[in-house]
Amino acid sequence: MDSALVESGERRIGWAARAMPVLTAIGARFAAERPLEGLRVAACLHVTAETAVLMGALKAGGAEIALAASNPLSTQDDVAAALADYGIAVHARAGVDRDAYYRHIHQALDIAPAVVLDDGCDLVNILHTERTELLDGVLGGCEETTTGIIRLRQMAAEEALRFPMVAVNDTRTKRMFDNRYGTGQSTVDGIMRATNTLLAGKTVVVAGFGYCGRGVAERARGLGARVVVTEIDPVKALDASLQGYDVRPMAGAAREGDVFVTVTGNRDVIRGEHLAVMKDGAILANAGHFDVEIDVRALDELAQAVHRGVRPNTDEYVLADGRRLLLLAEGRLVNLTAAEGHPAAVMDMSFSAQALAVAWLVRERPSGLEPGVYDVPEEVDVEVARLKLAAAGIEVDDLTPEQERYLHSWRAGS
Structure with a gap:
């Protein structure tokens, strides 16, 4: 492994982490609680510095991770090298052709994942068409893009989806900050x-x-x-x-x-x-x-x-x-x-929701989540927003007891 690439990737990841205080805090919590101990995760995401911070948080929580690229033209080779040095199985290289792109997804799936993270639904699609022998072992997964959610909802409508998928893209924080800004x-x-x-x-x-x-x-x-x-x-x-x-x-x-x-x-x-x-x-x-x-x-x-x-x-x-x-x-x-994707401060919220959604899936799946597309729990979305506000030093009002009673009463009039 090229040590110069590793050092460059570490610097790039460190720079991104400066603007990702929420995900960094979640990673520290995961390291203490280890909610993902022994969990095998296959991810097909953009291999960028911001993604690396997410991978670090999941690994801190105990996960074993295999990562493929969701777009070969967005892969940052130095980040891939740094992640590999950190103990994450990375199957990605900038500029590979279509055949190599799909080969890398298959290599990530070779981990026999319990949880999948997808960006565009290609990994989930391959699981359901070419790697069906792995389906029974999958607890569920997360999808981060509008395009991927469109594909997943169609799969669910046709009763083809075999496990629960969380629509991270559809959270209020993701749509407003990631998609818009x-x-x-x-x-x-x-x-x-x-x-x-x-x-x-x-x-x-x-x-x-x-x-x-x-x-x-x-x-x-x-x-x-x-x-x-x-x-x-x-x-x-x-x-x-x-x-x-x-x-x-x-x-x-x-x-x-x-x-x-x-x-x-x-x-x-x-x-x-x-x-x-x-x-x-x-x-x-x-x-x-x-x-x-x-x-x-x-x-x-x-x-x-x-x-x-x-x-x-x-x-x-x-x-x-x-x-x-x-x-x-x-x-x-x-x-x-042609650029570097979303600023790290934006991805801080998207990937924080993704990390917390993975932990939620691990907790909830044994109790019987059926195959389908699920919204991120509202409490997760709100927690991410509150943590982001706190990191920015911004305070908001709390409801008074009288306001709480008013909002939960149908008897109060004008």
């Missing part, structure tokens, strides 16, 4: 690092106005961009309109946009007919989990020439009429490929 800042960060473009005065098209899309739209507008939103959900479209955004179909927005960001969790959001009418120099970025939101195959077919790496994480596609379209991060997660 984390995705918003890190996506814009990735676009600017990859292109060095000035967003002020540009037209930025945001496809999808969920929590992630809101965050991207807010940050782009804050930097002076004119923001156009595309949506399929009438309620979200109305919300965007009432917040002052221009809402229109992608067919119309495609002709006007300077920068396009897909944040939907669906595929083929930007298709060949949209690419065919875009401006010269239009920038295409994806902040949804999988690399299917921008139809890269259609882009390849339209292009007469492709110039790879015109800037780091930027490929230039030259169309027949000379127009150039710039694809960032190969259509993968731009915020984790």
Whole structure:
């Protein structure tokens, strides 16, 4: 093992941990209580410094961990080296191809996990399709992404899901802080690092106005961009309109946009007919989990020439009429490929909820949790928020006894 990589990874992890006081405190509690003693955990997550702090907390609680990457372009090799040196089985390397990506997931599953942590549902999918011999040993797991939750709920609806999964993505702290503030800042960060473009005065098209899309739209507008939103959900479209955004179909927005960001969790959001009418120099970025939101195959077919790496994480596609379209991060997660993902202070809350959800699963599963998708218990979400406020030195009010009685009485009138 390259000692220089280990040292670099340790420094990077230490820097992230400074901004993750809640998870650090949970790790200290786990070390004292050992609630995960002997628990085998298989994880498919972004191998970043923030993830390393989560892995450290789980290991402190007694877990044995095997970690694969949920996106090869986001893997930080020095962090992987530091985790391996710490005694975690890491199956990840930056930039591997699709075959190696899935091989690494299989290697993580070789641990025969009792608990799984997933980021996009690929690990759970493989368990249910190719590694079914391991299913009976799984107590449950956690899923961290909107895309993964969509897949899990469909599995549950078809009665295909064989164990309980906790929807960490759907907590109030995760949606508000991770999806909105984390995705918003890190996506814009990735676009600017990859292109060095000035967003002020540009037209930025945001496809999808969920929590992630809101965050991207807010940050782009804050930097002076004119923001156009595309949506399929009438309620979200109305919300965007009432917040002052221009809402229109992608067919119309495609002709006007300077920068396009897909944040939907669906595929083929930007298709060949949209690419065919875009401006010269239009920038295409994806902040949804999988690399299917921008139809890269259609882009390849339209292009007469492709110039790879015109800037780091930027490929230039030259169309027949000379127009150039710039694809960032190969259509993968731009915020984790061209930037460093969510700031550590944001991941502090998401991963704290994940760590506490694992401990909850271990406590509750023996009492009979059925297969299905479960919300994180409200007390876990509230505990994470309270710990974060305490770490920031922020105090909130407590209800008086009279207020408690009022809220729990239906007899009190005006």
